[in-house]
Amino acid sequence: MGSSTMVKVRNILIGGEKPCICVPVIGVDREQVLREAEEVCRKKPDLIEWRADFFQAIHDQNSVLATAKELRNVTEDIPILFTVRSEREGGQPIPLDGQEVQQLIEAICKSRVVDLVDYELAYGERIAPVRRAADEGGVRLVVSRHYFDGTPSKETLVAEMRQAEQCGADIAKVAVMPKSPQDVLTLLQATEEARRELSIPLITMAMGGLGAITRLAGWLFGSAVTFAVGKQSSAPGQIPIDEVRTVLSILQMYSQ
């Protein structure tokens, strides 16, 4: 099929000709989140990710919704991706179980204060109701899978992106932790194959130092978004946004 579908979110196009840069915000409370967001917005990322698993009041839905609303005022037209990364996939320990996370994500979708939500492929049957809530709120759904301890086979990675699409994802995302240059190639090959097969945009990265190349050149293989550091890093191997932007612009200039 080939990834023909682009996802338009506010003023940006995900899966278009240019790669998008997403910067995480990982503050632990309202003040930190808003201050960090103000600071990173000055660097003009294409997207902001609120990693709400770092937020200490995550158990208090009203507080999460109120902070998301304030974040919206800070980021203005920069789209917000709302993520509660599970501990098993590299996130912070949080006092919510699977059902409570689902309820929170659905509430966030329906509140319409964010533009995209991340939900893990491992949640399985819970994805369908989240998809419906996303539709209700006009929110885009990113279905993700993270391997913090290694890199599965290319076939597994492609199958997971395919499964994400079948579950109704608007965007499929996979992250791996390479232990060798071969693992980095596996991630890039899986990206390139999935790009040819699937119709939704992909976000892929290899983490850590070995994987840094994928954060800079992954879009040439089909990764539509790269995560970069605005103020604080949310995963190993992320590179500061200004440096990512410089390299992307050089690659874009000479890869036409």
Ligand SMILES: O=C1C[C@@](O)(C(=O)O)C[C@@H](O)[C@@H]1O
């Ligand atoms: O899924 C991802 C990608 C990421 O893990 C990275 O490696 O850049 C960073 C996370 O904040 C984000 O949710």
